[in-house]
Structures are given as structure tokens and as C-alpha cells.
Amino acid sequence: MTLVTVEIAxxxxxxxxxxxxxxxxxxxxxxxxVYDPVRKAGGMIHYMLPMSETSPExxxxxxAMFADTGIPLLFHTMYEMGCKKTDLIVKAAxxxxxxxDHGHFAIGQRNYTIxxxxxxxxxxMIAAEDVGGSKSRTARLFVGTGRCTINSVGEETEL
Amino acid sequence: MIERIEILAGIKKLPAFSSTVVRLSxxxxxxxxxxxxxxxxxQPDMALTANLxxxxxxxxxxxxxxxxxxxxxxxxxxxxRVFELGAMAAVDAVVPETLPGYGIDAxxxxxxxxxxxxxxxxxxxERKLATPALTFTAGLLHDIGKLVISSxxxxxxxxxxxxxxxxxxxxxxxxQKLLGADHAQIGADLGAVWNLPEEVxxxxxxxxxxxxxxxxxxxxxxxLVHAADCLSHSMxxxxxxxxxxxxxxxxxxxRLGLRHIDLEHVASRALPEIEGLSQFGRSQRKGTSA
Numbered sequence: 001m002t003l004v005t006v007e008i009a010x011x012x013x014x015x016x017x018x019x020x021x022x023x024x025x026x027x028x029x030x031x032x033x034v035y036d037p038v039r040k041a042g043g044m045i046h047y048m049l050p051m052s053e054t055s056p057e058x059x060x061x062x063x064a065m066f067a068d069t070g071i072p073l074l075f076h077t078m079y080e081m082g083c084k085k086t087d088l089i090v091k092a093a094x095x096x097x098x099x100x101d102h103g104h105f106a107i108g109q110r111n112y113t114i115x116x117x118x119x120x121x122x123x124x125m126i127a128a129e130d131v132g133g134s135k136s137r138t139a140r141l142f143v144g145t146g147r148c149t150i151n152s153v154g155e156e157t158e159l
Numbered sequence: 160m161i162e163r164i165e166i167l168a169g170i171k172k173l174p175a176f177s178s179t180v181v182r183l184s185x186x187x188x189x190x191x192x193x194x195x196x197x198x199x200x201x202q203p204d205m206a207l208t209a210n211l212x213x214x215x216x217x218x219x220x221x222x223x224x225x226x227x228x229x230x231x232x233x234x235x236x237x238x239x240r241v242f243e244l245g246a247m248a249a250v251d252a253v254v255p256e257t258l259p260g261y262g263i264d265a266x267x268x269x270x271x272x273x274x275x276x277x278x279x280x281x282x283x284x285e286r287k288l289a290t291p292a293l294t295f296t297a298g299l300l301h302d303i304g305k306l307v308i309s310s311x312x313x314x315x316x317x318x319x320x321x322x323x324x325x326x327x328x329x330x331x332x333x334x335q336k337l338l339g340a341d342h343a344q345i346g347a348d349l350g351a352v353w354n355l356p357e358e359v360x361x362x363x364x365x366x367x368x369x370x371x372x373x374x375x376x377x378x379x380x381x382x383l384v385h386a387a388d389c390l391s392h393s394m395x396x397x398x399x400x401x402x403x404x405x406x407x408x409x410x411x412x413x414r415l416g417l418r419h420i421d422l423e424h425v426a427s428r429a430l431p432e433i434e435g436l437s438q439f440g441r442s443q444r445k446g447t448s449a
Contacts, residue, residue, distance in 0.1 A: 025398035
């Protein structure tokens with residue numbers, strides 16, 4: 001098994017059937033996980049913030065920090081690997097929230113809203129998601145099979 | 160519930176905190192103190208000097224030449240930065256390999272501590288506030304109580320999981336329910352034993368309850384560390400058994416005048432600095448608890 005770790009504000013892809021793409025500690029951040037069962041190719045982004053207009057210069061250095069620059073980059077990277085949009089299975093996890101009555105820290109919610117808007121515009125369906133709540137999550141994609149798991153406080157669930 | 164005598168025994172088991180860093184912390188607050196005074200305190204501490212030089216000569220600072228003395232480090236990086244690096248080395252030295260009650264290893268604790276230190280300073284700058292001299296240090300040390308009570312929580316881990324799973328209670332409230340004490344109170348006890356500056360002890364005691372400080376008027380240092388703690392957890396630094404079960408204090412956020420755009424701007428700017436500085440921990444490695 002080869003572990004491919006996606007850091008915060010990072011994206012990774014793989015066609016190695018032994019690879020497991022993993023990202024840890026999704027708080028308000030969101031992981032978008034894409035899998036092509038035809039070509040056995042997988043990819044994952046761990047973005048931190050919704051909009052690159054917050055810090056355009058950071059978006060140039062690290063486009064995967066933001067949903068609006070990172071998610072298109074993930075899909076284009078998959079297309080460059082020969083994947084077709086219609087074959088891709090798309091899943092999402094993260095977007096958690098603190099106990100925050102006035103929504104000062106509603107970064108997770110904003111991260112999820114922009115994701116839904118972008119996918120609606122692009123005609124992308126989300127096959128499965130584990131989003132929101134006060135959980136911190138670890139997401140894994142097993143490239144050989146397309147299996148996707150979420151771990152939170154010692155419990156593993158299939159996504 | 161745990162008895163006070165057990166807490167004190169837990170505090171005694173921890174290594175002593177660097178007395179050099181405690182002495183430096185009083186110099187940082189002294190407007191009369193210059194580089195010479197800092198050098199006089201740092202230089203006799205060979206372990207701290209060696210750590211400082213290791214950090215100062217790392218790629219992170221990108222200095223054009225290799226530096227070989229505390230004096231050069233102070234000249235090139237400034238007294239504030241040298242003090243902050245010293246505080247980091249001191250904290251790094253007392254963090255155990257694992258904190259079983261929180262389900263994390265030293266690396267997660269370390270990265271969260273560095274993240275809160277960096278974010279607290281950046282939030283202050285974002286709002287153009289007069290940044291208190293000990294902001295970074297207070298951020299770095301805010302969670303030291305966890306080092307003491309981790310083992311007590313570990314003995315009650317099933318009850319803790321069950322409380323958290325049933326929802327509604329913050330991690331702090333669960334600590335209170337299961338132990339009759341929480342990491343903020345016990346951290347303040349530890350801070351006093353370590354002779355940390357009073358304002359840092361106040362932050363440790365109140366970082367989850369900033370609205371009770373100064374009869375509800377608050378304190379800028381406590382507010383900054385509270386907001387930084389919240390943002391750090393949002394960004395995923397410090398993910399432990401409590402997940403995101405942490406209460407945001409609206410009054411503290413309002414006193415700082417923070418809007419979501421400020422928080423997101425600071426998060427984007429702070430990330431590279433957190434990544435750079437957290438590399439200096441001895442325990443830096445991949446993987447977390449979740």
C-alpha cells in the first residue's frame with residue numbers, strides 16, 4: 001500500500017492501484033474526492049476557504065487553498081490523465097462547524113455553499129457526502145477499488 | 160472526579176519549563192531592555208542557544224549566511240523573534256509523545272500550539288490592534304493543561320466518547336463533568352508552578368471563557384487567543400477527540416471586531432507560517448488522530 005497524503009490546501013491524484021489517498025483533520029475544510037472506475041484513477045483536494053478573492057496572491061501560489069481555484073484544477077488534472085467527466089464519481093467530506101451562535105466562523109458552511117454552486121453550474125452530481133456537524137474527519141480513497149472511507153473519533157464509515 | 164492532590168502529582172511529573180524563557184518573557188515586556196540584556200540571558204543556556212541556532216539557520220528564515228551565536232541571531236532576527244523561537248523550543252521540550260485522553264500525538268498538539276500563536280498575532284495585525292508583547296507566547300502555551308489531565312481523561316475515555324457522541328456538550332464541559340476540572344483551570348495551575356507571566360496564566364485560565372475576564376469587559380490577549388484557538392480548529396490544526404465541539408464566544412469576537420472576511424484572510428496568510436514554524440518541533444511527523 002502506498003500512502004499519498006493530501007495536506008491542507010493541497011491536491012493529489014494517482015493511478016497506482018495500491019495507493020490510498022488520504023487527508024487528515026478536516027475541520028471546516030472540505031475534501032472533494034473524485035474517482036474514475038474506468039481508468040482506476042483517483043484524486044482528492046483538501047481546500048480550506050471558499051473564495052480566492054480573499055487572497056489572490058495566495059491563490060496563485062496555492063490554488064488548492066480555495067474552492068473556486070482548486071476544484072477546477074482537480075478536475076482538469078483528472079482530464080489530463082485521460083478521465084472523462086461523465087465517468088467521474090464525486091464525493092465530499094468535511095465542512096464542520098464550531099458551536100457558533102452568530103456564525104462568525106461559518107467557514108465550513110461557506111465552503112459547502114460554494115461547492116454546491118460550482119457543481120450545480122458545471123452539472124456535477126455528488127454521489128455521496130459526509131458534511132457539516134461538529135466532527136473532525138479523515139478521508140481515504142482506495143485507488144484500486146474506488147472505496148472511500150471517513151474516520152471520525154475512532155469510527156470508520158463508508159462513503 | 161479527580162482530587163486536587165492528584166492534579167498536583169500530575170503537574171510534578173512533567174519536566175520543568177525553561178527558566179531562561181521565563182526570564183526572557185519579562186524582558187519582552189520591558190521597554191528598557193535591549194539586545195544586550197537578551198543576549199546575557201540566552202547565552203549561558205547552551206541547550207537553548209543550540210536550538211535557536213538550529214532554527215535560525217533553517218531554510219525557513221533564508222538567511223544569507225550561517226550564524227553561530229545568540230548575538231548574531233538577535234541582530235538578524237530581532238529580540239521578539241528570538242524570544243518566540245526560545246518559547247517554541249521550551250514548549251517542544253515538555254510535550255510527551257502522546258496525549259491519550261485527547262486521542263492525539265505530540266505532533267498534533269505541537270502544530271495546534273504553533274497555529275494558535277501565529278494566528279493570534281496575525282488577527283491582531285489584521286485588526287491593526289496594539290499587539291501585546293506576549294501574544295505569540297500566550298498562544299503557544301494556552302493548552303498546557305492538557306499535558307496534565309490527558310492521563311486522567313484517558314482513564315475515562317469510554318465515558319468521554321459517549322458524552323461527546325450524545326452531542327451538545329463542548330469538550331471543556333465534558334472535562335468538567337467527568338473530572339470536576341478542565342484543562343484551562345489546571346493549565347493555569349501549571350503556569351503558576353512554571354512561573355509564567357501573569358498575563359499568560361490569565362490567557363491559559365480563560366481562553367475558553369473570555370467573557371468572564373475583567374467582570375465581562377474582556378482582555379485583548381485572552382480574546383485574541385480565544386479567536387485564534389477557534390480559527391485553528393476550523394483550519395484543522397488540533398483535531399482531537401473533541402472534534403469541533405468548542406464554543407465560540409460572540410462577545411470576544413465582537414470586541415475584536417472580527418468579520419468572516421478577516422478570519423478567512425488571516426487563515427490564508429497564516430497557513431504557510433504555521434507550516435514553516437511547526438517544522439521546528441522534534442516530533443514533527445505525518446498523521447493525526449481522527
